Amino acid sequence: xxxKVFISCGQRGHERDVAQQIEKLLRDEFxxxxxxxxxxxxxxxxxxxxxxxKSSDYYLFVDFVREVRDHKDLACSLFTHQExxxxxxxxxxxxxxxxxxxxxxxxxxxxxxxxxxxxxxTDADLLTKIKALVGDRHWSPxxxxxxxxxxxxxxxxxxxxxxxxxxxxxVWNAKIENRRPDEAAVRTVCILTDxxxxxxxxxxxxxxxxKWCGQASYEITILPxxxxxxxxxxxxxxxxxxxxxxxxDVIPRSAILQQNGDYRLHFKVFSEGFPLLKFSxxxxxxxxxxxxxxxxxxxxxxxxxxxxxxxxxxx
Numbered sequence: 226x227x228x229k230v231f232i233s234c235g236q237r238g239h240e241r242d243v244a245q246q247i248e249k250l251l252r253d254e255f256x257x258x259x260x261x262x263x264x265x266x267x268x269x270x271x272x273x274x275x276x277x278x279k280s281s282d283y284y285l286f287v288d289f290v291r292e293v294r295d296h297k298d299l300a301c302s303l304f305t306h307q308e309x310x311x312x313x314x315x316x317x318x319x320x321x322x323x324x325x326x327x328x329x330x331x332x333x334x335x336x337x338x339x340x341x342x343x344x345x346x347t348d349a350d351l352l353t354k355i356k357a358l359v360g361d362r363h364w365s366p367x368x369x370x371x372x373x374x375x376x377x378x379x380x381x382x383x384x385x386x387x388x389x390x391x392x393x394x395x396v397w398n399a400k401i402e403n404r405r406p407d408e409a410a411v412r413t414v415c416i417l418t419d420x421x422x423x424x425x426x427x428x429x430x431x432x433x434x435x436k437w438c439g440q441a442s443y444e445i446t447i448l449p450x451x452x453x454x455x456x457x458x459x460x461x462x463x464x465x466x467x468x469x470x471x472x473x474d475v476i477p478r479s480a481i482l483q484q485n486g487d488y489r490l491h492f493k494v495f496s497e498g499f500p501l502l503k504f505s506x507x508x509x510x511x512x513x514x515x516x517x518x519x520x521x522x523x524x525x526x527x528x529x530x531x532x533x534x535x536x537x538x539x540x
Contacts, residue, residue, distance in 0.1 A: 227373055228366030229258040231281035233308040235289045243348050250352060255359055256366045262308055282370045284317040290329040320370060322358050324351060342356050367509040369404045372494055376400040377527050379540040389478040393462040397525045398438060398454045401494060403447040410447040411498040415455045417469060421489035430481050433473035443472040451517040457506060460521045465512040
């Protein structure tokens with residue numbers, strides 16, 4: 226999922242209403258997804274916010290000035306300043322917009338990170354400046370700081386051989402995109418972690434790295450604004466079941482699923498310097514004994530990954 230904005234904004238009193246107006250502006254005008262951080266109450270809340278920030282593509286910081294009511298009160302939102310520190314640690318730089326209301330103090334960590342934030346006076350002024358800045362920075366729903374599952378691609382029949390033998394097979398590949406213009410996804414690997422069937426989940430029998438197309442190894446470097454294609458699974462013409470094309474050193478290779486039926490396959494993609502990418506594929510296994518015209522009518526569908534509108538839903 227791409228084009229996600231993490232909104233770090235105070236939510237005391239009227240600030241909550243303004244935050245909701247910011248969300249609406251980003252969705253309606255720029256078709257961006259949003260996450261509005263909430264006040265942390267527990268360690269679980271902190272972990273949720275951390276994961277949401279890691280998976281975000283843009284960071285919007287709004288620092289409202291607050292009336293100091295007593296010596297324990299602050300002239301700003303402590304939570305937004307903590308989120309700013311975390312965003313700085315996660316290296317949101319060119320993909321960050323920071324605004325500060327006139328009268329809010331620029332001191333401490335804020336002074337170190339934001340040497341010259343955009344100033345605003347009123348709520349209306351704030352929304353006008355956000356609209357102008359997002360437009361000038363070309364924030365796009367297609368951009369992502371993270372790796373993106375872009376498309377499910379069928380292939381074959383084809384003959385493929387590796388250290389476990391040679392087979393005629395049909396394959397289902399995934400296109401993984403690196404949409405960042407400035408950083409390569411180094412040592413990228415993909416594994417099948419779990420399989421669901423009839424409401425039950427069990428770990429994959431083969432958790433070795435999966436094969437990237439056109440590569441001699443089972444890991445890849447995806448250059449900036451480029452992509453890699455990984456083979457998620459395959460069926461063999463000469464034996465029933467669903468197989469992986471992986472680095473597992475077992476000869477002969479065994480099917481991870483034996484019986485025809487409906488399954489949900491859960492995959493993870495790891496890469497240095499990038500958050501973990503997770504996606505799932507619905508797979509209908511329907512292997513049949515070979516005939517002259519057909520030996521397999523299996524199919525797969527994407528479940529929880531955003532694909533391009535032009536891409537097929539099921540293949």
